[in-house]
Amino acid sequence: MKFAVKIVAATVAVLSVGGAFAQKGETVKIAMIEGLSGPMANVGQNQLKGWQFIAERLNGAKNAAGVKFEIVGMDSKGSPQEAQNTLKAAVDQGFRYIVQGNGSGAALALADAVAKHNERNPGKEVIFLNYAAVDPALTNEKCSYAHFRLDADTSMKMEALTTFMKDQPKVKKIYLINQNYSHGQQVAKYFKAGMASKRPDSSIVGDDLVPLGQVKDFAPYVAKIKQSGADTIVTGNWGQDMTLLVKALNDAGLKLPIYAYYAGVSGTPTALAAGGDVEVYQIAYNHSNYPGELGVIMNDFQKKFGDDFYTFSIYNGIVLMSEAMAKAKSTDPMKVAAAMEGLKFKGFNGDSEMRKSDHQMQQGLYISKWQKVDKTNPYRVEKTGYTFAPVKYIEAYVASTPTSCQMKRPG
Incomplete structure (x- = not known):
């Protein structure tokens, strides 16, 4: 399959435009509020x-504004309540930008807390960049001016995934296994809707929701999958819930095709490689084998940290x-939000846009396949002999989904 992959060195070209702005040389402090301890701490x-590495890589003259980004990790333990408490601590320490992504429950709590803070504290507003929480509500009925999503939401990913799966004749009996919170529930919901319209001949033979980060042994779930007669597994699991699922499948010798959101996240590729050749497809905005600047970044990150x-x-x-x-000629959060x-x-996939109506990033998506490395796809994920090779690129306009957001803007 041929690709029109658009790879960019994203920041250099704009440096000559507009000269030296007022914000050049400023330090922009960003609080990363995330589960840095607990069951999902490795992610x-x-x-x-990743945030600290990319900030260092693109600091100063290497970004359009000429600013220095400083990223400080703050542990929320993955809890929505702890995330809100951590936000208060970050604000007290003077942070005006926060980032978070792991867990839509925490993201929804943060988006709400940030909106309330901004209403009560004019002149001290905070902006929230969400890099991984994909519950569609965040840019639909729960949308807010201070929240910007960098990832594709579940409806976008599932539109792309089901469009790909409809052309896979082997997919007939599907077992859904997802985490029991908003993300996992939405994966199941949008998958059922997408396949009902695109492949009405397929059927759901199982639909399990597992408690987030609490299951230590997935063997009982794998036994149910085997008993169901499923020929395909679909899962939005991430972190240890994905890794332990794969290990249980390996232990049972059950090699069913898996269609996943987060098969490439810490620990899971190593588990996949231990199972030998298994058919796995991942829907994501990226794959593992970019040429150019992104390829260099991936290799340098792995050399430095021993991780992907x-x-x-x-x-x-x-x-x-x-x-x-650079556009706002300011680092003031509200001016930057407007810009x-x-x-x-x-962006890393070429043309990208932060949609104004709901603050949802519009970008292309990839279906990638787990396979042994080769000359075309040489990157060794988690230093295994395997990689996620791109098999289909879905243009941004194809993956885009409508929004119900009624944005309340300041002023």
Whole structure:
């Protein structure tokens, strides 16, 4: 399959435009409010390193605004309540920008808390960049002016995934297994709707919701999958809930095709490789084998940390903020928010846009397949002999879904 993959060195070209702005040389402090301890800590720690690595990579003259980004990790333990408490601590310490992504429950709590803070504290507003929480509500009925989503939401990813799956004749009996919170529930909901219209001949033979980060042994779930006669597994699981599911499938010798959201997240690729050749497809905004600048970033990150850089929305977040600051000629959060609305820029997949109506990033998506590395796809995920190779690119306009957001704007 041929690709028109658009890879960019996103920040250099704009530096010559507009000269030296007032904000050049300023330090922009960003609080990363995330689960840095607990069952999903390996994911949060990877992403903290990712934010700090990309900020360092694109600081100063390497970004459009000429600013220095400083990322400070603050542990929410993955809890919505702790996330709100951590937000208060961050505000007290003078942070005006926060980022978070792991867990839509925490994201919804933060978006609400930030909106209330901004209403009560004019002149001290905070902006929230969400890099991974994909509940569609965040840019629909729960949308807010201070919240900007860098990832594609579940409805966008599922539109792309079901469009791909409808052309897979082997997919007939599907078992859904997802985490029992808003994200997992939405994965199941949008999958059922998408397949009902695109592949009415397929059927759901199982639909399990598991408590987030609490299941230590997935063997009972795997036994149910086997008993159901499923020929396909669909899961939005991430972190240990994905890794332990794969390990249980390996232990049972059950090699069913898996269609997943987060098969490439910390720990899971190693578990997949231990199972030998297994058919896995991932829907995401990225894959593992970018040429050019992104390829160099991935290799340098792995050399430095012994881990993979997989949260590419971090890259777009830094580029988006810096270009908005250059446009606004300011690092003031409200001026930057106004500049981010509708901003079009060159992201890691080429043309990207922060949609003004709901603050949902519009970007292309990939279906990638787990396979052994080869000359075309040489990146060794988690230093295994395997990689996620792109098999289909879905243009931004195809993956885009409508919004019901009624944005309340300041003033």
